[in-house]
Amino acid sequence: MTDDLPPNPALLPAGLRDLLPPEAEIEAASVEAIMATFAAHGYQRVKPPLLEFEETLLSGPGGAVAEDTFRLLDPDSRRMMALRSDTTPQVARIASTRLAKAPRPLRLSYAGQCLRVRGTQLAPERQVAQAGIELIGPDNPLADAEIILVGAEALSATGLTRLSFDLTLPRLVPTLLAGLGLPAEQERALVHALDRKDTAAVRAHGGKLAAMLVELLLAAGPAEKALGVLERTAFPDAAKEQIDRLAEIVAVVRARAPALKLTVDPIEFRGFRYHTGVSLTVYAPGRHEELGRGGRYLCSNVEPATGLTLFPDAILRAAPRLAPRPRVYVPLGADPEAVRALRAQGYATVAALEPVADAAAEAERLDCDHILTPTGLCRVKGE
């Protein structure tokens, strides 16, 4: 067939989009607010490159996201390069190489874009902005709690205050299943059933742990209630340790932020898949997308670390609309001093480039709310 229509120049590949005014500016402002909160808590910014050699980017924690990663051949070195689909593995690499001798605890932050081969059902975007923190070195409940508290504060700085933090134990299910010794195929079926909270299938495949696993599935909910169920359940020691850690984290967060909504889902083990300890997902109630994800992992498979990655695109959709900067139309011949003063007060000054007959109409056409007259500012639209 040769009668296909020529491609529309506005069409972008699936999962990619243009951000226009005023959203692009609002997004930048929220990222700035998030990064300012991180900086205020002593997190220092790093900026890893977009591309790295495949074998370094995808070793360590990065291996878990290998299948989501775009790759291309470097015509120069003829080595395969990979485009980051997640920033945490890069920060982990920096911490264990260039900053290996930097004093611990090492607090690092970053903001940037990531690309992935395909989106998910819920989030079909393939280019995803990330803004996050990594706390490298200590392995204790205070570090885990700090990530949650700083994350909540950064989100509140973007105007998002109705938040819900879901805490999970990605190692709990593997720990419990290791003791069960199920045939591989049955274990796969059980893991899938647990992931989908399908109690009927968990009963069918759960062997002697079936009843306990069903109770744990149904225990997911408000942190105190879920912890109550967990404390009443008889666990092997390796599992008990994970639960004690979770309880300590909840206690620390509760003491510092009593009104923060915390839920616990002991069976959930989704996430970035490199997590080795308590992990968290941030939601805004009523919104069907994740605002952030994080948790404990091992930096280059040895050094303990924890972190949180926020998703500014999702935050932009969930947060209350910030008022864009007010715009003032500045006709030709205005006093440059007055115009500078306006900018200092936070106005955007839109300079005329040629004389116009009706300055008010021109201001309105250029989406300005005000016009600068020799006697001062004058509103051109609205009230």
Place this chain on the structure above:
Amino acid sequence: MTAPYPLQAFAPERSAPLILALPKGRILAECGELLERAGIRPAPDYADEASRRLRFPTDHAELDVIRVRSFDVATFVAFGAAQLGICGADVLMEFDYSEIYAPLDLGIGHCRLSVAEKKETAGSDDPNRWSQVRVATKYPNIARRYYAARGIQAEVVTLNGSMELAPSLGLARVIVDLVATGNTLKANGLVETAVIAPITSRLIVNRTALKTEPELIGAWIARFRAALGETG
């Protein structure tokens, strides 16, 4: 500069009612009794398929029911348009939506998902020798997975109904479909050659809704659990 920490504002609030999606057709009739036992009484015309309404209030101001096609129940719940739903395990197997949790087996809508073919061809050769097979079904993903696990490529012809006609008219060698009594198969000269899975209906919930409103969603799950006579 750090913004003050407005802690009171963290408490979530919900203004719109929760939505429970119910499947049209066979299962809807069986749902009625279960809803009654769970103490949910939708407006009476919800079970009347002639009614043009699609959304019905219940005796709980904070819960509405909607009536959609059984496959669409899963889609409404996966995308969070409905927070709760009732649908067959066949639909969940077909879509395998990661955003759906299926916390309760409701024990209604008993049937099985099976492979069937013409009486004349069944057993006429050894399926282990097949490389490919043409399958007529409304479950393309299940059919592909089932045959792939047996080393056979399924060439799927997707139909929305009347699968039973496909083998006799030469559209496909086998069909993959729900079988309740087997009478439709028999009437069309087909025999069941394998059961892929036994099927019952499940209570399903949206993952994010359960994560963010666990008290509210959990209370509805507990109601259904109590209606089934399970301990809470």
